[in-house]
Amino acid sequence: MHSFNELVKDFAARFDVAHFPTSPATLYEPGNYFLRLGGKRIRPVMCLMGNELFDEILPDAYELATAIELFHNFTLVHDDIMDAAPLRRGMETVHKKYGDSVALLCGDVMMIRAYDYLNKIHTQYLQRIMYLFNKTAREVCEGQQLDMDFEKRNDVQLEEYLHMISLKTSVLLAASLQMGSILGGASEGNCKHIYQFGLNLGIAFQIQDDYLDAFGDPEKFGKDVGGDIRQNKKTFLLLHALEVADAAQKVEIEKLMTENPADKVSKMLAIFKACNVDIWANALKEKYLQTALQHLEDIAVTSTRKAPLKELAAFLIQREH
Template sequence: MIDLSRYQNIIGSEIAQINFPKAPQNLYAPLTYFLALGGKRMRPILALMGCELFDKDLNAAKHAALAVELFHNFSLIHDDIMDDAPLRRGKATVHSKWDQNIAILSGDVLMVKAYEHLATYDGQVLKSLLQLFNTTAKQVCEGQQWDMDYESATAVTIDQYIKMISYKTAVLLGCSLEMGAIIAGTNTTNRKALYEFGLNLGIAFQLQDDLLDVYADQNKFGKQVGGDILANKKTFLLLKAFEDADASTKTVLQNSLTNLKGSEKITAVKAIYAQLDIPAKTTEKMNEYYEIALQNLSEIKVPKNQKAPLFALSEFLMQREH
């Protein structure tokens, strides 16, 4: 079992040191509240690990780690408004605890705070960090827009879906790692391989997320198992089912989504998934990306023992049951 506490302690202590101004209270109190909700801090951990991989003191990547974590939290605050989500990590979202205007504006200022942490770097490192971060930030916004567009779209292809989850989620993992690598001063080949590792791992992780939402053990799963099915969410599983089903099965699937409710709906859709071998096909796709990720990591030219934490983290992420 990988011990992430060493990284988490650094991040936790850095976040605890962020001292938002007292006023305007309606702008900054929501940020103190939201950052205290916690989370796995996976992105800042990746930034630290990406730096350490190249044998550089991970403290050098602290501000980059904070930048990605603050950016991630900015995107969550705004996404929660757009999704009208009442809860985040079991607690009230900013727009439901305060109001929507406060959530818009405190999200905005949090994005600026992310850039403040980037601006602590100098010279070519600063410039490279900014270029990578800007590209990634735009992609995260594009991914969120596609996600919203696809909710009402009639036809979404698997390729479109993979691109959407890449942009919405996976690119920020790649970016976090590569920022660590930039700070460590490694060469472009290593940097790009590390980015690809994060990107592919992120896609695999998101596909696993789709799978767990249907097949997780409810006792270990934080959300309602089957929630995606109940919400007609266009996950990899549903899109693949529509792709592989014959005309009559397609009709049954569409009718189940439209007319059924509750556990009956979940059971009906799962029956079609089983009939079409969707769990195995999803696992296969997930493993495809996971294997590419491991290949990316193995290609990076550093002593193998320095890669151990990232291999361990990959394994840990892909073996979760919740």
């Protein structure tokens, strides 16, 4: 069995090849530029880990992992356009560096290239993999649309936010694990458990991300805290605060979101703490983490094979940056 970090290094070395032709350079160089920015490679590595949970890592798993990573990068290129984001991993985004039209095509061709890699998978598994890959791709798009819809609404409920996060973030983590497991010959029951492990872990990860943005140590978190508050993002924390705040606190929250004073972050955090949002968020994160770990426990393989996935859960959820 390999550790998460070992597989990250292994996959990164294999992924660091030319995925596009050389011409026209005006289309393909932006794609190469974006892929060179790196990233954590969590999703493709989860695919490899899902495979190794049931079998030795098969050559097909690397083709599938590459497809997953290209798809993920496609979503990032297009998300950056929608968010008008100037930077990604500290470097200029594709649309900022090359223009919106090039960035759109760059994302498109990444997605198309992903299908080239999927097409290399043994035909025995291809139909099941393709169904799950396409379902997941569609759900990620739905999640992004809901996220944009929520920006214009002031009545978003916590359950709606959970659904959006599941689609936007968690389903790709879950599907990456399950697709790897399918290649490993996992039973239907085991496939369902590994999917639920990834889905619940993804939600716990997002709750923690929201929490760290508000309450994290800037030195450990790696960025200024309060970014979500400044942008009026409807995070787990804000939605719960609006749910439990008294009338005066609700008025103050609305005022802070509308007027954007210089001390907005500190005042909003004071309301969050008065409403025990920090305690609630940690309890909710723990609930989803324990649900994830129970599904991992219920998978019918020896516990030693599950150890790397337990380590991955600890790495994702107990991180401080």
